[in-house]
Amino acid sequence: MNSMNPFWKDRNVLVTGCTGFLGRYLVNELTKSGVNVTGLIRGKGLNSSSFHEDLCSNINYVHGTLADLPMIQEALEKYEIDTVFHLAAQSIVGTANQNPVHTFETNIRGTWNLLEACRHHPVKRIIITSSEKSYGHHTRVPLDETFPLQGRQPYDVSKSCADLIAHTYFYTYKLPVCITRFGNVYGGGDLNFNRIIPQTIRSIIHHKSPVIRSDGTFVRDYFHVEDAIHAMMLLAEKMEELEIAGEAFNFSNEKPLSVLDVVTKILTVMNSDLHPIILKLANNESKQQFLSAQKAEEVLGWKPIFSFDVGLKRTIEWYKEYFRLGE
Amino acid sequence: MNKDFWYGKKVLVTGHTGFKGSWLCLLLYSLGAKVTGYSMRPPTSPSLFELCRIDQLIPTRYADIRDINTLQSTILELMPEIVIHMAAQPLVRASYLNPVETYEINVMGTVHLLEAVRNAIHKGIPIKAVINVTTDKCYGNKEWFWGYRENDVLGGYDPYSSSKACSELVTEAYRKSFFNLEDYESHGVGVATARAGNVIGGGDWAVDRLIPDCIKTLLRGEKIKIRNPYAIRPWQHVLDPLSGYLLLVEKLYSDGKQYSEGWNFGPDDDSGKSVEWVVKSLCSKWGEDATYEIENGRHLHEAHQLRLDCSKAKFKLGWYPKWNTECAIDKVIEWTQAYQSNSDLMAVCMKQIDEYRNIDMKSI
Numbered sequence: 001m002n003s004m005n006p007f008w009k010d011r012n013v014l015v016t017g018c019t020g021f022l023g024r025y026l027v028n029e030l031t032k033s034g035v036n037v038t039g040l041i042r043g044k045g046l047n048s049s050s051f052h053e054d055l056c057s058n059i060n061y062v063h064g065t066l067a068d069l070p071m072i073q074e075a076l077e078k079y080e081i082d083t084v085f086h087l088a089a090q091s092i093v094g095t096a097n098q099n100p101v102h103t104f105e106t107n108i109r110g111t112w113n114l115l116e117a118c119r120h121h122p123v124k125r126i127i128i129t130s131s132e133k134s135y136g137h138h139t140r141v142p143l144d145e146t147f148p149l150q151g152r153q154p155y156d157v158s159k160s161c162a163d164l165i166a167h168t169y170f171y172t173y174k175l176p177v178c179i180t181r182f183g184n185v186y187g188g189g190d191l192n193f194n195r196i197i198p199q200t201i202r203s204i205i206h207h208k209s210p211v212i213r214s215d216g217t218f219v220r221d222y223f224h225v226e227d228a229i230h231a232m233m234l235l236a237e238k239m240e241e242l243e244i245a246g247e248a249f250n251f252s253n254e255k256p257l258s259v260l261d262v263v264t265k266i267l268t269v270m271n272s273d274l275h276p277i278i279l280k281l282a283n284n285e286s287k288q289q290f291l292s293a294q295k296a297e298e299v300l301g302w303k304p305i306f307s308f309d310v311g312l313k314r315t316i317e318w319y320k321e322y323f324r325l326g327e
Numbered sequence: 328m329n330k331d332f333w334y335g336k337k338v339l340v341t342g343h344t345g346f347k348g349s350w351l352c353l354l355l356y357s358l359g360a361k362v363t364g365y366s367m368r369p370p371t372s373p374s375l376f377e378l379c380r381i382d383q384l385i386p387t388r389y390a391d392i393r394d395i396n397t398l399q400s401t402i403l404e405l406m407p408e409i410v411i412h413m414a415a416q417p418l419v420r421a422s423y424l425n426p427v428e429t430y431e432i433n434v435m436g437t438v439h440l441l442e443a444v445r446n447a448i449h450k451g452i453p454i455k456a457v458i459n460v461t462t463d464k465c466y467g468n469k470e471w472f473w474g475y476r477e478n479d480v481l482g483g484y485d486p487y488s489s490s491k492a493c494s495e496l497v498t499e500a501y502r503k504s505f506f507n508l509e510d511y512e513s514h515g516v517g518v519a520t521a522r523a524g525n526v527i528g529g530g531d532w533a534v535d536r537l538i539p540d541c542i543k544t545l546l547r548g549e550k551i552k553i554r555n556p557y558a559i560r561p562w563q564h565v566l567d568p569l570s571g572y573l574l575l576v577e578k579l580y581s582d583g584k585q586y587s588e589g590w591n592f593g594p595d596d597d598s599g600k601s602v603e604w605v606v607k608s609l610c611s612k613w614g615e616d617a618t619y620e621i622e623n624g625r626h627l628h629e630a631h632q633l634r635l636d637c638s639k640a641k642f643k644l645g646w647y648p649k650w651n652t653e654c655a656i657d658k659v660i661e662w663t664q665a666y667q668s669n670s671d672l673m674a675v676c677m678k679q680i681d682e683y684r685n686i687d688m689k690s691i
Binding site: 104109112149156165169 | 395423426427430431434435438439442467480481482483484485486488489492493496497499500501503504505
């Protein structure tokens with residue numbers, strides 16, 4: 001990774017969602033690049049796991065939620081923020097179905113409050129992390145940036161709306177916003193064991209057959225977290241130079257995999273002779289949903305660093321270490 | 328509009344103190360529905376709501392759509408069968424100045440309403456039909472000549488338009504996750520959205536709108552000044568889309584499965600008239616030497632006027648606009664002259680509603 005890029009040296013950067021899976025990686029990378037990071041943290045304490053506490057000790061903290069507009073404005077002013085990475089989100093699809101109001105509050109309202117705060121402050125660049133989910137269902141794949149944002153389920157809709165509002169702030173107020181859209185992001189440190197990769201690795205470490213809830217044929221992008229961080233930072237670096245404010249970029253290694261492929265690869269890498277249990281539960285999600293990263297390649301000169309196989313090996317090592325220490 | 332259907336039906340209207348909401352209250356009242364309103368105080372002064380003393384006709388809860396608890400308890404207490412959601416920040420210009428308030432009201436307001444409905448249904452209140460009133464501006468503006476259809480892409484550049492696109496998407500999320508048509512037998516509610524454009528009618532005091540601005544000028548006895556004489560706009564009387572909403576409710580109520588989707592209610596293509604045509608027509612009908620002048624400056628022809636394709640409402644609901652631009656202007660003039668002479672404005676509204684409904688009956 002381009003850790004030593006002078007672009008970042010001594011820059012004042014706000015990261016929302018800094019204690020989340022992507023947030024911790026981003027803070028780490030920004031700190032290494034010489035950034036003065038300010039992190040927005042919900043609630044009082046750091047309830048994320050201890051392995052990142054060291055790293056978090058050398059950043060500024062602001063406690064509060066994105067519901068609190070004056071607090072965000074104060075943080076932008078106090079720390080003279082120049083660049084914002086907006087990662088804070090309720091990111092679990094199942095939770096969105098159970099508690100749509102909370103999800104819409106966090107993901108949609110949180111985004112407009114952040115953008116509004118930035119509108120009244122001389123922030124130079126804002127990176128909003130959207131998702132492949134913001135496109136909603138389409139029969140044609142791969143999805144490119146011209147596809148309409150038409151989520152149909154609460155989580156997808158929260159992402160479509162946040163994405164649309166980010167565009168509005170660019171068109172209406174010329175706010176320098178760029179939007180990233182990723183597929184499923186994976187990597188060490190993701191402690192959400194509802195997701196297929198952490199779940200499968202954990203099962204195998206515990207000598208249990210991995211479970212596939214669907215029939216295993218659903219095809220998705222799997223994108224390594226370090227590639228995601230690199231993409232976000234690259235986009236921020238290039239925004240002014242390339243005059244691409246207001247635009248969205250897909251990032252993907254363009255090697256979509258079926259759930260069964262993913263589970264089989266994990267079994268192979270972990271030398272396991274377990275077999276997946278395929279529940280074949282009904283699922284009305286799109287059969288195939290993955291991104292084209294052609295625009296990012298052409299406009300930004302971006303390329304992914306990690307193949308799935310390499311990324312997966314690193315990830316498995318991380319979880320092995322995590323469970324070894326934990327047990 | 329079927330009076331037998333509406334008689335005694337329990338209806339909750341949000342945003343009923345606004346111009347369009349007030350007309351809806353009067354229309355529902357004339358059909359014998361039991362209406363309750365949930366809204367902030369009237370947004371303008373004077374207002375149709377106060378002039379017609381609508382608070383004396385229908386019980387009114389003065390509260391904010393952003394207050395989910397009050398909204399929830401109101402719905403649980405009233406147990407409506409039908410909910411028509413009109414509470415919104417409706418002005419594009421205001422949305423530029425205050426985007427957060429616009430999003431709070433238009434996006435979270437919709438979330439609150441649908442969540443309250445969801446909880447009410449959980450508690451066994453048989454809500455049968457919900458309509459979320461959005462706008463023709465919810466469509467992503469493609470700058471093309473054709474009318475937008477219900478399955479076109481949603482979007483919008485300005486905060487008002489994107490707030491309404493989001494309101495549409497949120498409605499879709501609730502429909503897919505909590506009011507899914509496959510489970511219609513268990514929840515029993517049809518949820519639709521209605522998309523209409525700017526409307527005209529007696530009693531509109533909103534700012535930044537041509538006809539209300541002209542009327543205010545005429546009432547002051549001044550000369551009307553127009554900036555964009557050649558701009559072609561569609562003109563539609565408020566009763567046209569409102570009658571469409573009520574037809575849609577009738578269908579949703581009895582067969583939610585077939586009608587739970589988005590619906591356009593726009594004017595006919597031939598209703599497009601230039602601003603100058605409309606102002607000239609207003610002046611000549613007003614009499615009393617009403618005049619206008621065109622302000623200096625370059626007057627460009629506006630190329631892309633956003634239009635709605637309303638084929639679906641026409642075929643599936645049997646809805647059609649009944650008052651053309653000329654007739655709509657007549658009604659506005661008639662109402663405003665009654666206002667000027669301190670006549671009973673409620674009576675004028677009811678007379679116009681009767682006239683409108685009589686066309687309905689003749690066609691049947």
